[in-house]
Amino acid sequence: MGRLTLPPPPRPVGAYEPVVVRRGVGFVSGQFPIENGSLRFRGRIGQALSLEDAREACRIAGLNALSQINAATDGFNTLEGLLRIDGYIASSDDFFDQPTVLDVASELFLEALGPRGAHARTAFAVPHLPLNAPLELCVSFATV
Amino acid sequence: MGRLTLPPPPRPVGAYEPVVVRRGVGFVSGQFPIENGSLRFRGRIGQALSLEDAREACRIAGLNALSQINAATDGFNTLEGLLRIDGYIASSDDFFDQPTVLDVASELFLEALGPRGAHARTAFAVPHLPLNAPLELCVSFATV
Amino acid sequence: MGRLTLPPPPRPVGAYEPVVVRRGVGFVSGQFPIENGSLRFRGRIGQALSLEDAREACRIAGLNALSQINAATDGFNTLEGLLRIDGYIASSDDFFDQPTVLDVASELFLEALGPRGAHARTAFAVPHLPLNAPLELCVSFATV
Numbered sequence: 001m002g003r004l005t006l007p008p009p010p011r012p013v014g015a016y017e018p019v020v021v022r023r024g025v026g027f028v029s030g031q032f033p034i035e036n037g038s039l040r041f042r043g044r045i046g047q048a049l050s051l052e053d054a055r056e057a058c059r060i061a062g063l064n065a066l067s068q069i070n071a072a073t074d075g076f077n078t079l080e081g082l083l084r085i086d087g088y089i090a091s092s093d094d095f096f097d098q099p100t101v102l103d104v105a106s107e108l109f110l111e112a113l114g115p116r117g118a119h120a121r122t123a124f125a126v127p128h129l130p131l132n133a134p135l136e137l138c139v140s141f142a143t144v
Numbered sequence: 145m146g147r148l149t150l151p152p153p154p155r156p157v158g159a160y161e162p163v164v165v166r167r168g169v170g171f172v173s174g175q176f177p178i179e180n181g182s183l184r185f186r187g188r189i190g191q192a193l194s195l196e197d198a199r200e201a202c203r204i205a206g207l208n209a210l211s212q213i214n215a216a217t218d219g220f221n222t223l224e225g226l227l228r229i230d231g232y233i234a235s236s237d238d239f240f241d242q243p244t245v246l247d248v249a250s251e252l253f254l255e256a257l258g259p260r261g262a263h264a265r266t267a268f269a270v271p272h273l274p275l276n277a278p279l280e281l282c283v284s285f286a287t288v
Numbered sequence: 289m290g291r292l293t294l295p296p297p298p299r300p301v302g303a304y305e306p307v308v309v310r311r312g313v314g315f316v317s318g319q320f321p322i323e324n325g326s327l328r329f330r331g332r333i334g335q336a337l338s339l340e341d342a343r344e345a346c347r348i349a350g351l352n353a354l355s356q357i358n359a360a361t362d363g364f365n366t367l368e369g370l371l372r373i374d375g376y377i378a379s380s381d382d383f384f385d386q387p388t389v390l391d392v393a394s395e396l397f398l399e400a401l402g403p404r405g406a407h408a409r410t411a412f413a414v415p416h417l418p419l420n421a422p423l424e425l426c427v428s429f430a431t432v
Binding site (some may be wrong): 024025080081082083084085086087091093096097098099100102104107108110118119120121122123124126127140141142143 | 304
C-alpha cells in the first residue's frame with residue numbers, strides 16, 4: 001500500500017453488509033464520499049460541485065472502497081484482484097466528462113494494488129443519488 | 145422459507161433468460177413490482193407514489209426475485225447465498241431516501257434465507273424505468 | 289460466428305482495462321456505439337434519436353462487446369457463456385420501451401454464440417451518458 005492511509009470502512013446505511021464474498025467473488029456495497037462519518041460533498045457535478053470537487057469526492061469514495069476490501073480480504077492477503085468498478089455520478093444536464101472523475105479512483109486502485117488493481121469500468125450520469133451524494137462507486141473483486 | 149409464499153416467477157419482457165447461472169455465479173434479470181402478470185405500481189416515488197407505495201412495490205419485486213432464485217436453485221437447495229442487490233428507484237428530484245425503500249427487500253431476503261440472504265447493496269435514483277415501473281431490483285448470487 | 293464480422297475492440301476512454309477476467313468471471317467495460325473510433329450516435333432516444341437509430345446504436349455497441357469478449361477468450365474458445373447484460377439508455381421523459389432497443393443486442397449474442405449467448409438482462413433509462421452517448425452496454429461472462 002505504500003504511502004496510502006486507509007480510513008475506517010464506513011458502515012452501511014441499511015439492512016445489508018458492507019462486503020459479501022462467496023465462491024471467490026466479492027461485491028462491495030455502494031461507496032460514497034463519506035469522511036469521518038458524514039458526506040463531504042453533496043449535489044450535482046456541473047451545478048453544486050466543480051470538476052475538482054468531484055475528483056476529490058471520487059478519491060474519498062475510492063479510499064472507502066479500498067478500506068472495505070482491505071477489511072474483507074485480511075489486509076489484501078486473499079485478494080486475487082479487482083473485477084469491475086461502476087461509477088455513478090450525479091451530473092448536470094451538460095456534464096459529460098464522467099471518465100475524468102472516475103480516473104481518480106482507477107488510478108488510486110492501481111497505485112494501491114499494482115496489477116491486482118486493474119479493472120473493467122462503467123460510468124453513468126444520474127440525476128441524483130441517495131443522501132444527495134455526488135457519486136457512488138460499486139466495486140467487485142475476486143479472491144484467491 | 146417459513147410463512148412466505150412465493151409468486152410464480154415473472155416471464156422476461158424480451159430476448160433474455162430470467163436467470164443465468166454459470167460457474168457458480170448466478171444473475172437474476174431485473175425484477176419489477178409485477179403481480180399476476182401486470183405492474184402493480186407505475187411512476188416516480190415522491191410524485192405518483194408515496195413512500196408506503198414504494199415499499200410495497202419493493203416487497204413485490206423482492207418476492208419475484210426470490211421466486212426466480214427458487215426456480216433456478218432447486219428450491220434454494222443449491223443456493224450458496226446472495227451476492228449483491230442493486231436497487232434502481234424512479235424518484236422525484238427531491239426524494240433521497242432510496243435506502244428506506246430497499247430495506248424492505250433486504251429484510252425479506254434475510255427473513256427468507258437466513259445467513260444465506262446476507263448481501264452487499266447499491267441504491268440509485270433514476271428518472272424513469274422500462275414500462276414506467278417505479279423500481280427495478282437486480283440480484284446476483286452464488287451456488288454451491 | 290457465421291456471417292458476423294467483428295470490429296476491432298474499442299480502446300478504453302480512461303485508466304481501466306477493456307476486459308478483466310479473474311477466477312473464471314469476466315467483466316467487459318461499458319461499451320458505446322463507437323464505430324471507426326468515434327461515436328456514431330449522440331443524444332437521447334425520443335429526442336435526438338428515433339427508435340430505429342437506437343436499435344442501430346445497440347447493434348454497434350453489441351458488436352463492440354462481442355469483439356472485446358472475442359479478444360479476451362481466445363476467439364471465444366475459453367468462453368463458458370454470458371452472464372448478464374446491463375443496458376443503460378439515454379431516454380426522453382416519455383420513452384419507456386428500452387427492452388425493444390436492447391433486444392437487438394440480446395438477439396445478436398444468441399446468433400453469435402448459440403446457447404453460450406443466453407444471458408440475464410437489466411434495462412434502465414438514464415438522462416444522459418458519458419460523451420453524450422445514447423446507450424451503454426455492460427456485459428459479464430464466465431470462462432471455462
